[in-house]
Amino acid sequence: SERPETPPQPSCFVPFRRDPDFVARGTLLDQIRERCTAPASRVALVGLGGVGKSQLAIENCYRTAEQSPETWVFWVHASNTARLEQSFREIAEQVKVRGHKDPQADVFKLVHDWLRNKQNGRWLLVLDNADDATVLSPLPGNSKTSSEDNGA
Structure with missing residues (x-):
């Protein structure tokens, strides 16, 4: 059985x-920040490629880390399923979630459960280049046939 690892302090x-x-x-940054402070909030930056959405998100991440050091800040590459899974594996490693070393573990569920646990504190998660909703289908609460939000 895997011994629990000491969880690190929140980081960016x-x-x-x-x-x-x-x-x-x-x-715009103020609006993003304001909307992100509400519990269970979601903000989407939508626009043509090259207009600066990722740069805005990057700057928001760094400002969040500076202004709220108790907040975890995660970046997820969501351009394809392989990159999505790799990003979730990195998050699982970073937060030392129990079971993350098991290659057979459902990393999406492990991270999802960790994020839902209020004891782990506040967090900001950026899904970068999430142009194709089907890439997000492995995430808990999603299915290819349902686009309803289950509050997760």
């Missing part, structure tokens, strides 16, 4: 450097 896991030349779009 963004695989990109902060852009020192980022032009603050104050109002």
Whole structure:
């Protein structure tokens, strides 16, 4: 049986450097931040490729980490199922979720359950390049036939 690992302190896991030349779009960043502070909130940045959605998300992640150091910040590559799974494996490793070393474990369920556990604190999770909803179908609460939100 796997021994529980000591969980780390909340951290910011963004695989990109902060852009020192980022032009603050104050109002937009403020709106994102404000909407993200509500419990169980979701915010979608939608627009054509190249308009700066990912840069806004990156800047928001770093600002969240600075302004709320008790908040976990995770970045998930959601462009395809393999990258999604790899990102979830990295999250499971980062937070030391029990069972994460088992290659047969359902990493989506492990991370989902960890995120739902209020004892683990606040978190921000960015799904980057989530252009195809079917890529998200392995996530708990999703199915290829249902797009309803189950509150997860």
